[in-house]
Amino acid sequence: MTPAARIAAAISLLDTILPGEPAERALTNWARGHRFAGSKDRAAIRDHVYDALRCRGSFAQLGGGEDGRALMLGLLRAQGIDPQTIFTGEGYGPEPLSAAEQAALEAPVPEDLAELDWPEWLRPALRADLGAGYGAISEAMRARAPVILRVNIARTDPKKAAEMLAAEGIVTQPHPLVATALEVIEGARKVHRSAAYMNGLVELQDAASQAATALVPLAPGMRVLDYCAGGGGKALALAAACPEAVIHAHDADPARLRDLPVRAARAGAEIALCPPGAPGTGYDLVVVDAPCSGSGTWRRTPEAKWRLDPARLSELVALQAEILEKAADLVADGGVLAYMNCSFLEVETAAQLRDLEARGWACQTERRFSPLEGADGFYVALLHR
Known part of the structure; x- marks a missing residue:
């Protein structure tokens, strides 16, 4: 495929994804329907799509619109490529530029492009919560994650x-x-x-997630519970760090754990799956990697940031508080509760500790990781009674 044909394919895909089609599903379906596209073509088109989703706000500003065509115009302008060399209408490339598009491309470039790539309603909270790092982190979140x-x-x-x-x-x-x-x-x-x-x-597994897991105290014979285990990444990391610990994995949706036995066997790890709704009690360590906005990982899942809204964020905050309250009751006397998630937002991180502190829990260790450290945004706090 020519560079122009790849851009045209990305335009078509974005016009499917922007109204709500999951990006991965759209890309898979496109590949199945276009068997002629080689691996390099598919990789290039995928990169175009994800670059546009990460930089949707700034590309829309640069390209003069919010549909797939405008976002690809914005991408080319951001990359210093003359769109007229791509939008020729020849072969399988996109149609030539209209007068309105040409005018948009001649507009001055705003100075705050990176800020445009956060949802507008969330910018005040991110500006407050990220503090002096807001500008640099905003810029870093526009690039592909390592x-x-x-x-x-x-x-x-x-x-x-x-x-x-x-x-x-x-x-x-x-x-x-x-x-x-x-x-x-x-x-x-x-x-x-x-x-x-x-x-x-x-x-x-991202470096921040690994580093957060490395902070939790482990010792042979400890009973450890990965309470919101999901696919089991934390449980596997804990088992690798201390094979003599007794690792349990639990999730509110047992289907999320279906691949963990295979992954554990491959890794040579022993991980016990808790029965649905019955995680047990008396653990020396309970790890809670709670569901969250995922704002620290939006380089990897950029469509998620544009689909988050205030109502959903409020639901997540309430869910986190409920999970923490339940998880705290599973910790044995003298044990540790590790709370973590991949959010930049104070309301999902440190603010969630206040109710626990009112119940007699104290924060021993608190650490925030940033993309400026070459990792995802991530938060971890270790608490004891």
């Missing part, structure tokens, strides 16, 4: 894992945030087919 692997230190070490990956054309480098993390700098699309991944020596 691909980070967690080395399963129960079975290998980072140096050996990196060598094994390199043998298959996957180049990595250590991540400064945590010793278990490797950043993939070449060959990321090969990871899922690599022997290291297939044999459970590495897992995909």
